[in-house]
């Protein structure tokens with residue numbers, strides 16, 4: 123029987139990154155992934171000859187080659203993947219679009235500063251103070267106490283309209299909480315979006331996943347796809363191994379789980395303690411057109427759209443909330459990988475409501491989501507007259523089916539396990555529910571949890 | 584093993600960790616951290632590479648002795664027989 127130093131559950135960004143670290147230092151490590159394809163919340167698929175990314179709008183945390191102290195540079199160094207291999211292409215610029223105001227930002231923070239000065243001249247000095255607070259804050263310290271970001275930012279930014287606009291992209295790109303976020307998470311997201319910015323690897327998320335897979339297998343790591351974990355077997359309060367969906371048992375004295383905290387605790391054989399399931403889920407509509415938005419002078423890379431002065435980032439009472447949206451134009455990076463025009467539209471959604479639908483109404487409502495997405499694009503860009511060639515819509519149900527996250531909660535629970543501990547000896551959490559989110563965040567989480575719990579003290583189990 | 588050989592072994596390790604950096608002009612007396620983009624996570628890697636390649640164990644309290652190339656050579660020299 124095989125005995126592993128560490129078993130990793132889930133081959134998403136965090137599980138793969140953690141696996142590389144452990145294989146690098148000669149641990150016997152195996153990643154178990156239920157799905158046939160790796161990548162998790164940011165995987166890929168193919169339909170009618172078209173390549174689709176599940177999640178990728180943009181990678182946050184843009185950094186230039188060798189730029190010091192940046193999360194992206196750090197993580198590439200830890201994984202020993204050369205910067206060039208990502209072939210990053212930067213965004214043009216992005217925009218926060220509210221009823222009476224818009225704020226553009228790019229990978230040069232100066233644009234954001236000027237835009238705020240232009241739209242909110244009275245907040246100029248306050249925003250400078252906020253910038254200072256953010257840059258001086260030790261956001262990734264695992265011992266930071268949880269505190270409300272809105273409360274803290276409100277002490278500095280006195281115009282509520284600006285506050286709502288600043289929070290909008292940060293919430294929808296990484297908050298498990300409704301209408302607020304933990305201050306550390308706010309700072310992480312602020313830096314990753316406003317100070318570092320967006321880019322896209324050539325050929326999208328496939329490039330990242332392939333690099334991670336290649337590195338992991340080169341180092342001797344083992345990956346088993348189509349291999350779900352049914353239970354995590356705990357004996358006398360400590361991890362003993364896992365039982366797979368097939369009934370096969372695998373022994374290991376240490377487990378790193380990337381499937382989420384409530385999801386992990388629900389498959390623990392004894393001594394489980396549950397965490398709440400997060401409320402935030404989304405629908406995603408991917409539209410393919412016979413023309414590119416850039417041909418009509420639409421140059422934005424991502425638009426954070428909201429119909430009201432207040433941004434309602436919470437589980438809606440309805441299936442989805444089309445009063446706000448993220449609209450992503452994957453063609454609008456410096457290099458364009460695509461032959462066709464593509465627009466992606468994200469709406470906040472209510473997973474419970476989607477769960478109640480029968481098959482027929484489910485399909486009808488997916489069509490309606492597409493229609494609402496098309497209508498929004500037509501309203502914002504009447505000049506964009508193009509034929510829809512193909513589309514795909516996914517819902518909270520799709521997210522749960524393919525990634526196992528309860529309630530399609532993309533950002534996981536609100537009760538993060540920041541230090542990765544679960545209360546069960548040698549069972550640790552990495553990824554979404556450790557608290558570092560997004561592609562870069564999840565990889566950093568995998569790395570830091572592998573370092574902290576599997577390499578630093580115990581080393582070989 | 585002479586100092587030059589020990590120095591080279593340490594540089595080889597750093598080269599593998601800091602893949603995007605130029606190591607041709609390192610000053611032996613200046614802190615590695617100040618010349619290269621190395622943080623505490625990367626020093627952990629230096630320690631683990633020493634163990635993986637040469638079975639040399641560096642206890643946590645001795646990490647400060649890895650600050651400069653000179654101090655590395657002094658501290659690690661006797662461990663490379």
Ligand SMILES: Cc1cc2nc3c(=O)[nH]c(=O)nc-3n(C[C@H](O)[C@H](O)[C@H](O)COP(=O)(O)OP(=O)(O)OC[C@H]3O[C@@H](n4cnc5c(N)ncnc54)[C@H](O)[C@@H]3O)c2cc1C
Nearest residue numbers: 132134136156162163164177179180351526553554560561
């Ligand atoms: C629509 C959408 C858009 C997004 N856009 C962006 C973006 O533009 N930029 C960005 O940075 N981030 C984006 N994200 C977020 C990003 O994808 C995630 O934060 C990140 O991928 C999380 O990685 P993870 O490793 O923590 O978790 P996951 O990717 O969820 O990994 C967990 C893995 O575990 C597997 N698993 C679950 N249960 C079991 C089991 N019992 N046994 C075995 N395996 C199991 C799952 O199949 C999955 O592969 C987006 C997400 C979505 C859904």
